[in-house]
Amino acid sequence: MNIDWKRWGLETAQVILTIVVALLMGAVVMQLSGKDALEAYRTLFTSALGKRTAVADTLLAATPLIFTGLATAVAFRAGIFNVGVEGSLYMGAFAAAWVGFTFTGLPGWILIPLAFILAGIVGGIWCLVPGYLKACLRVDEIVTTIMLNYVAILFTSYLVNGPFLVPGLANAMSEKIAPAAQLARLAPPSQLNLSLVIALAAVVVIGFIFRRTTLGYELRTVGANPLFARWSGMPLRNVILKVMFLSGLLGGLAGAGQVLGVHYRFVANFSPGFGFDGITIALLGRNSPIGTLFAALLFGVLRSGGSTMELFTDVPRDLISILEATIIFFVAIEFSLAWLRRRQALPGEEREAEATP
Amino acid sequence: METFINVTFATLRVSAPLILVAMAGVLSQQVGLINIALEGLMLVGAFTAVVAAFSLGSTWSGVLVACLVATLLAAFFALFVIQLRANLIVAGLAVNFLALGATAYLLQVLFNTRGAFAPEELVGLAPVSIPLLNRIPVLGEMLSGHRPLVYLSWLSVAATSVFLYQTVIGTHIRAVGEHVEAAETAGIPVKRVQYLALLLGGFLSGLAGAHLSVGDLTLFRENMTNGRGFIALAAVFFGAARPGLTALACLLFGLFEAVQVRLQTTSNVPPQLPQMLPYLIVIAVLTLISLRRELRKGW
Numbered sequence: 258m259n260i261d262w263k264r265w266g267l268e269t270a271q272v273i274l275t276i277v278v279a280l281l282m283g284a285v286v287m288q289l290s291g292k293d294a295l296e297a298y299r300t301l302f303t304s305a306l307g308k309r310t311a312v313a314d315t316l317l318a319a320t321p322l323i324f325t326g327l328a329t330a331v332a333f334r335a336g337i338f339n340v341g342v343e344g345s346l347y348m349g350a351f352a353a354a355w356v357g358f359t360f361t362g363l364p365g366w367i368l369i370p371l372a373f374i375l376a377g378i379v380g381g382i383w384c385l386v387p388g389y390l391k392a393c394l395r396v397d398e399i400v401t402t403i404m405l406n407y408v409a410i411l412f413t414s415y416l417v418n419g420p421f422l423v424p425g426l427a428n429a430m431s432e433k434i435a436p437a438a439q440l441a442r443l444a445p446p447s448q449l450n451l452s453l454v455i456a457l458a459a460v461v462v463i464g465f466i467f468r469r470t471t472l473g474y475e476l477r478t479v480g481a482n483p484l485f486a487r488w489s490g491m492p493l494r495n496v497i498l499k500v501m502f503l504s505g506l507l508g509g510l511a512g513a514g515q516v517l518g519v520h521y522r523f524v525a526n527f528s529p530g531f532g533f534d535g536i537t538i539a540l541l542g543r544n545s546p547i548g549t550l551f552a553a554l555l556f557g558v559l560r561s562g563g564s565t566m567e568l569f570t571d572v573p574r575d576l577i578s579i580l581e582a583t584i585i586f587f588v589a590i591e592f593s594l595a596w597l598r599r600r601q602a603l604p605g606e607e608r609e610a611e612a613t614p
Numbered sequence: 615m616e617t618f619i620n621v622t623f624a625t626l627r628v629s630a631p632l633i634l635v636a637m638a639g640v641l642s643q644q645v646g647l648i649n650i651a652l653e654g655l656m657l658v659g660a661f662t663a664v665v666a667a668f669s670l671g672s673t674w675s676g677v678l679v680a681c682l683v684a685t686l687l688a689a690f691f692a693l694f695v696i697q698l699r700a701n702l703i704v705a706g707l708a709v710n711f712l713a714l715g716a717t718a719y720l721l722q723v724l725f726n727t728r729g730a731f732a733p734e735e736l737v738g739l740a741p742v743s744i745p746l747l748n749r750i751p752v753l754g755e756m757l758s759g760h761r762p763l764v765y766l767s768w769l770s771v772a773a774t775s776v777f778l779y780q781t782v783i784g785t786h787i788r789a790v791g792e793h794v795e796a797a798e799t800a801g802i803p804v805k806r807v808q809y810l811a812l813l814l815g816g817f818l819s820g821l822a823g824a825h826l827s828v829g830d831l832t833l834f835r836e837n838m839t840n841g842r843g844f845i846a847l848a849a850v851f852f853g854a855a856r857p858g859l860t861a862l863a864c865l866l867f868g869l870f871e872a873v874q875v876r877l878q879t880t881s882n883v884p885p886q887l888p889q890m891l892p893y894l895i896v897i898a899v900l901t902l903i904s905l906r907r908e909l910r911k912g913w
Contacts, residue, residue, distance in 0.1 A: 394904040415886035573722035578715025585708035589700035
């Protein structure tokens, strides 16, 4: 396997620099609002990594983020700004819950894969809509995917408040899924569950797809140079459709993981923005599967530690969102700086064929 | 008839923030920069308006401060995009994340509240009754009695149109948007023009946000813009960045939002279904635009 160690090292250094700057920014914000930044960070990191249960909770927080990060990375890599993973997450989550509370007679080893598969398909189809519009009518995907996020959240909310309303339960929740469908807990009393394993498997699979399959090659080429892709005869339309489906599929799996592993039912508005975190994670991880995994773990630390930080130091956990914004800002600059540097370094023809690994 | 008047009134009222932020979008689009950050700028405007009005004791001061702060954020965005050449879309997303996080963070830090902030002492901007207009039977009821920022939004359409098509700077903006190299060769200071468009856009977005939070009720709710910045962007695409057409698209989207609110109160339809309407309409509109473009190209 050819790894350009120098470039890998440079990119990793950039990522670490980005994180450090973001943390510094956060510290500035906290100090300016009269909070003790050092104390806050100390609480955050120790509560996320200190004890075994803490690590379990961090991994728990990271699980959906691995999925959504991969989902977004797959699309971004192909040059498609799919901001609609949150929508696929919701649709997939409901689909998984539906399987879980409808087919209560089936044994676990059928029920669980069935739920995940249906969640993936539903999530994939949800992203196919803007994908189809982009592929066939060249409709810009940013606004359409954002719109569909709202539609998905509202629609699933409607479903649990309407057709699937459970009388007697507090509003906005579906029935509980069958015990057979519930994913095993890996490290009680934490809610960490089997979906982590599935997420890690997804990382491997996506890595394989990127590096070893035709789709992966097409995806990377379309993302790096759409013109070259078209001239070399790649079916642009099909690539866009496949990529959007894959992206939505992963988003759906994220939702399924949450339903089958944590909540055991579909709860309206349950996502604190897993899909949107996915964007930051994909960008930080440079749209690569391994990078996404590490970025997701980092965000698991931030999100998990952040809630504890809020409890003990009265620093609102929204600080994490501010950190996210800083990270995205820096990634936005890095992208263009690196791109500019590469373009200036290479002579004419070679610029066209340059593709990121 | 009564319903028709009420719905029209509601449409005009609800479209106002959309129109204002869409004008911001028009300016950005005309200078060649798709402004994804409109949503975040609007949210910041909404938040700042409530906070400033509360702290300063005057609603109009709140509106002014909101516009200034939004302009500041737009300057920050412009710096990243124009000077540092950051990716336009990623930087826009960053602004939106920042707006969401910062407003929620400050809400907690300043007022110890989560979710919403509705200070009782704060009064919204009083509705304006236009002297002669309000005596005309049907038209008067629809057009008179709106909050000041609604009328301001109509003014903004005219102002943007005049600015873009009748002034020298406006022509420069359009030139840069059409062909950057040609504009540069003609001696137009491209970067300065882009900055101007984005800063003006920031001001208008702040105004839009202010209308949302203090123009009518006085309330800030987390993420209260709820996608309006993107709906406005769709309106800009629909109107091909022309102020008049864009405003028309905003009215269309506003109509669906007004209808949706009405449906919630008058029928038994569960609330979430009508709430989906505006977003679905945007997708439909975008699809129609692209369809028309593709069909015109022929096969």
